Amino acid sequence: MNINDIKQICVIGAGNMGHQIALRGALSGYKVICTDVSDEQLKKAEAFADKYLPGRVAKGKLTEEQAKSARENISFSSSLEEAARDADFVIEAATEKMDLKLNIFSQLDNICKPDTILATNSSFIVSSKIAGSVNRPDKVVNMHFFNPALVMKLVEVVKGPHVSQETADVTMELARRMEKKPVLLKKEIYGFLVNYLLASLTRESLYLLDQGIASAQDIDMAVENALGHPMGPFKLMDLTGVDLSYHISMERFLETGERKDMPSPTIVEKYVRKEWGKKTGKGFYEYNK
Numbered sequence: 001m002n003i004n005d006i007k008q009i010c011v012i013g014a015g016n017m018g019h020q021i022a023l024r025g026a027l028s029g030y031k032v033i034c035t036d037v038s039d040e041q042l043k044k045a046e047a048f049a050d051k052y053l054p055g056r057v058a059k060g061k062l063t064e065e066q067a068k069s070a071r072e073n074i075s076f077s078s079s080l081e082e083a084a085r086d087a088d089f090v091i092e093a094a095t096e097k098m099d100l101k102l103n104i105f106s107q108l109d110n111i112c113k114p115d116t117i118l119a120t121n122s123s124f125i126v127s128s129k130i131a132g133s134v135n136r137p138d139k140v141v142n143m144h145f146f147n148p149a150l151v152m153k154l155v156e157v158v159k160g161p162h163v164s165q166e167t168a169d170v171t172m173e174l175a176r177r178m179e180k181k182p183v184l185l186k187k188e189i190y191g192f193l194v195n196y197l198l199a200s201l202t203r204e205s206l207y208l209l210d211q212g213i214a215s216a217q218d219i220d221m222a223v224e225n226a227l228g229h230p231m232g233p234f235k236l237m238d239l240t241g242v243d244l245s246y247h248i249s250m251e252r253f254l255e256t257g258e259r260k261d262m263p264s265p266t267i268v269e270k271y272v273r274k275e276w277g278k279k280t281g282k283g284f285y286e287y288n289k
């Protein structure tokens, strides 16, 4: 598989990450089919593309032709079979549940052409945990984008022990062609680079909140105005999803059994109440839906 062989991409999941990864691919000239089990999610993703592209033209960030061509490049389908059949590269951005990912990858192995690379955008599941479910483990790789995926430049590519050099090289180059800045992790590590680092800030911020030392708003204010981060940890969790923070902590805790990895009481409470951030209209802040 050579980078120039990649013409068509399948993005699985039209949610928080998938709809923007798909659009980024289409903007970079790839034919992209975005698929999801939820028709409602697919409709939302299509509506986003229909609003975003003209918005970029109005802002002078895209020409009419670029927007038109990106819109023609992207399509939406509720059929995994249809979306993945002719894909040269698959980016899975489905819900962060291990059994779901294993099921998707074993289906992909049957549907896709033998050379197709199967990447996961998972925030924390290393691809060696998924590679056993397919007959092409050398072609299963982490390709991790950041939220909002149309804006954030970084992509982490992780070369687990089963990943071929060719797969790592093609994935790095695809990220570059999608106008991202890829970094290569030479070994698998939980959280990769960014979430590994971010976890400590988030954990300590939740500790300060749970101890009643300061409000979420004031902790965000401190991080933004003293450390220069564009968003404090609570605003960021609202953006990426409090449900995701819960799943990340829970998976980690089940793996290590260490107290520090347990989801904080606030996260558990917000998870149960479905206060998941922007996507549900309320998290640490309130949003107009």
Ligand code: 3HC
Residues within 6 Å of the ligand: 059, 061, 122, 123, 145, 146, 147, 148, 150, 151, 152, 195, 230, 231, 236, 240, 244
């Ligand atoms: N979707 C697409 N584009 C968006 C967007 C969104 N949700 N939000 C903002 N943008 C674009 C705007 O269109 C604008 O583009 P332009 O400058 O080219 O016209 C640009 O981003 C700046 O937007 P705004 O001026 O409205 O807002 P801000 O300057 O406040 O920027 C932000 C918004 C880019 C989200 C900025 O606050 C930021 O960088 N926040 C930090 C995000 C971050 O840390 N992401 C990583 C999260 S960790 C992660 O994803 C890992 C995962 O595994 C959990």
